[in-house]
Amino acid sequence: METARRPIEVEGLTMKYGPLVVMQDLSFQVERGEIFVIMGGSGSGKSTLLKHLIGLKKPAAGTILFDGEDFGEADERARKAILRRIGVLYQNGALWSGMTLAENVALPLEEYTSLDAEAIGEVVALKLALVGLRGFEAFYPAEISGGMRKRAALARATAVDPEVLFFDEPSSGLDPITASRLDDLILQLRDSFGTTIVVVSHDLASIFKIADRALFLDIERKTMTALGKPSELRDDPPTPEVRRFLTRSSGGDSPAPDPERMRVPLP
Amino acid sequence: MRIELSQQGDTLTAHLSGDWESGLPVPRFERLLDDRAPGHPVRVIDFDASELGAWDSSLLTFLMQAMTYCEVHDLEFRDEHLPEDVARLLRLSRAVPEKKIDREEPEASPVARFGKRVLVAQGSFLAAVTFTGEVTDGFVRLALRRVRMRWRDFWVVVQANTSGALPIVTLIAFLIGVIIAFLGAVVLRRFGAGYYVSYLVGYGMLREMGALMTGIIMAGRTGAGFAAELGSMKITEEIDAYRTLGISPVDHLVLPRMLGLFVAMPLLTLYADFVGIMGGMIVALALLDLSAAQFVGGLLTAVTLGDGLLGLFKGVVYGLIIGLAGCMKGMQAGADAGAVGRAATSAVVMGITLIVAANAVIDWLAVLLGV
Numbered sequence: 122m123e124t125a126r127r128p129i130e131v132e133g134l135t136m137k138y139g140p141l142v143v144m145q146d147l148s149f150q151v152e153r154g155e156i157f158v159i160m161g162g163s164g165s166g167k168s169t170l171l172k173h174l175i176g177l178k179k180p181a182a183g184t185i186l187f188d189g190e191d192f193g194e195a196d197e198r199a200r201k202a203i204l205r206r207i208g209v210l211y212q213n214g215a216l217w218s219g220m221t222l223a224e225n226v227a228l229p230l231e232e233y234t235s236l237d238a239e240a241i242g243e244v245v246a247l248k249l250a251l252v253g254l255r256g257f258e259a260f261y262p263a264e265i266s267g268g269m270r271k272r273a274a275l276a277r278a279t280a281v282d283p284e285v286l287f288f289d290e291p292s293s294g295l296d297p298i299t300a301s302r303l304d305d306l307i308l309q310l311r312d313s314f315g316t317t318i319v320v321v322s323h324d325l326a327s328i329f330k331i332a333d334r335a336l337f338l339d340i341e342r343k344t345m346t347a348l349g350k351p352s353e354l355r356d357d358p359p360t361p362e363v364r365r366f367l368t369r370s371s372g373g374d375s376p377a378p379d380p381e382r383m384r385v386p387l388p
Numbered sequence: 389m390r391i392e393l394s395q396q397g398d399t400l401t402a403h404l405s406g407d408w409e410s411g412l413p414v415p416r417f418e419r420l421l422d423d424r425a426p427g428h429p430v431r432v433i434d435f436d437a438s439e440l441g442a443w444d445s446s447l448l449t450f451l452m453q454a455m456t457y458c459e460v461h462d463l464e465f466r467d468e469h470l471p472e473d474v475a476r477l478l479r480l481s482r483a484v485p486e487k488k489i490d491r492e493e494p495e496a497s498p499v500a501r502f503g504k505r506v507l508v509a510q511g512s513f514l515a516a517v518t519f520t521g522e523v524t525d526g527f528v529r530l531a532l533r534r535v536r537m538r539w540r541d542f543w544v545v546v547q548a549n550t551s552g553a554l555p556i557v558t559l560i561a562f563l564i565g566v567i568i569a570f571l572g573a574v575v576l577r578r579f580g581a582g583y584y585v586s587y588l589v590g591y592g593m594l595r596e597m598g599a600l601m602t603g604i605i606m607a608g609r610t611g612a613g614f615a616a617e618l619g620s621m622k623i624t625e626e627i628d629a630y631r632t633l634g635i636s637p638v639d640h641l642v643l644p645r646m647l648g649l650f651v652a653m654p655l656l657t658l659y660a661d662f663v664g665i666m667g668g669m670i671v672a673l674a675l676l677d678l679s680a681a682q683f684v685g686g687l688l689t690a691v692t693l694g695d696g697l698l699g700l701f702k703g704v705v706y707g708l709i710i711g712l713a714g715c716m717k718g719m720q721a722g723a724d725a726g727a728v729g730r731a732a733t734s735a736v737v738m739g740i741t742l743i744v745a746a747n748a749v750i751d752w753l754a755v756l757l758g759v
Contacts, residue, residue: 175632176631176632177628177631177632200634201634204632204633204634205634207632209628209629209632209633211625211628211629212625213624213625215624215625215626215628215629216626216629217621217626217629217630218621218624218626219541228633228635229633229635231536232536232633232634232635233634277629
């Protein structure tokens with residue numbers, strides 16, 4: 122494996138939904154071992170970009186290179202080799218509801234390794250323990266909370282030690298404390314395993330905490346308008362939209378309405 | 389809730405009084421203006437809220453109408469005499485300019501509409517062929533032992549579609565046997581051929597009705613279930629999770645289900661045949677002067693093993709049809725809750741349609757081949 126290559130290189134990417142252009146002219150590289158955040162408002166195409174990066178959607182134009190290999194052009198065998206090296210954490214976990222947590226984590230191991238059942242059981246126990254779910258092997262996804270489900274999904278996504286991990290809105294639906302713990306887990310994964318991590322998020326607290334670099338998708342201009350360290354982008358924003366996004370202001374002409382004064386008087 | 393209008397020069401003042409609360413009908417602003425006696429043209433709309441009581445969204449709704457009216461007719465809308473809270477909310481509602489989103493598709497000519505439909509039909513036909521191909525490919529790899537299928541899913545499907553389906557199949561098959569025997573008893577007795585009712589019941593159940601009724605029941609029960617199950621897995625991204633782990637969802641989800649039905653359907657068909665013939669026999673014994681021995685004797689001389697095997701073969705084919713339709717509609721489902729319902733519905737429709745069509749084709753071939 123070449124280590125000189127960047128894990129992800131995107132060149133001139135255009136994404137479409139049917140005839141509708143979602144984003145165009147996206148070009149960026151993700152460096153090995155960094156935490157790269159894709160940010161943007163709701164509906165800006167963050168999740169669509171993620172779907173392109175993990176090969177669920179094909180680019181309308183442009184290329185996505187994974188370690189120098191074109192995902193779109195790859196044949197079945199090459200695709201599978203690429204997929205083995207990535208892990209995806211879906212927004213709501215996407216754990217297979219018909220299987221226990223242990224079976225969920227074990228399936229990628231059965232698929233990609235030749236370990237026997239006992240060895241797989243040990244790896245599963247380790248992966249669940251790493252995300253703080255020791256002893257939850259026999260639980261079904263419906264029996265645990267949303268935060269636990271995300272952590273279990275993280276155990277599944279990291280089961281075969283992927284080089285690149287993708288997170289779709291990791292903090293959505295979680296309370297601030299749980300979300301922050303998940304951020305810690307993401308940082309730890311990067312620091313201990315050197316995993317490259319790509320995160321789709323619009324949670325500012327999380328972005329400032331974890332991101333090495335962030336990409337901003339501008340819904341009006343239908344392309345990326347900023348790429349850099351979030352704190353620097355906030356202090357020196359390239360466009361007003363980036364400033365508004367990173368400082369959480371609504372940007373209307375009038376000052377933000379005072380909620381206390383807005384309340385409709387009760388009779 | 390009262391409004392009185394008064395006019396001074398080109399300024400029309402609306403005096404609002406009383407309590408404006410939800411639940412009461414909101415007066416239409418434009419109707420008020422239309423009902424007014426014609427007079428001096430109005431340039432400015434002003435409000436007097438000095439006697440206004442309690443208010444909520446109904447007042448705002450009314451004022452929004454007024455604002456829109458003023459915008460359309462180029463009048464000045466004066467909000468300075470409205471309560472400060474009201475004026476602020478009105479300004480807030482106008483803070484973000486209205487977005488004109490053209491969601492209406494331009495009117496297409498009949499030719500274009502026809503073309504579009506053909507393209508859609510072509511797309512779904514191609515999708516169906518592709519899916520069938522994927523499944524066939526999966527079965528081939530399964531036979532070559534290159535797929536690791538989840539056998540537990542397979543057994544769950546077999547269990548749900550054999551013992552789990554017995555009550556409904558018993559009821560329907562029994563009644564179908566009874567109905568055939570009734571028809572036979574009435575018609576055949578006229579010709580003094582009541583003895584042949586066992587032939588009719590046996591031949592009808594074994595060759596046609598056993599497999600057909602089981603197929604229709606299972607299309608509604610299991611086909612819809614598969615579609616809903618896989619459709620919701622699609623919504624929760626569980627299917628995407630298979631894909632991005634490089635695991636074929638067809639191998640893991642579709643093969644065990646189809647194979648389960650492949651095994652369960654002939655078993656159920658056999659059972660339905662038996663129950664149907666029992667039902668027919670009870671009617672024959674009750675309505676015609678036949679003994680059980682005569683009925684069974686007549687049955688055994690008339691029907692052949694071939695009739696039974698043809699029914700079982702049909703059962704296998706229907707099982708594959710139900711499994712394929714259910715899984716395909718589930719995997720192709722859209723991404724909202726309604727889509728799961730539509731997937732289940734169309735799985736049943738497609739399943740039953742294909743079953744009846746397959747029945748006709750198989751019968752025709754059976755005649756040609758002399759089975």
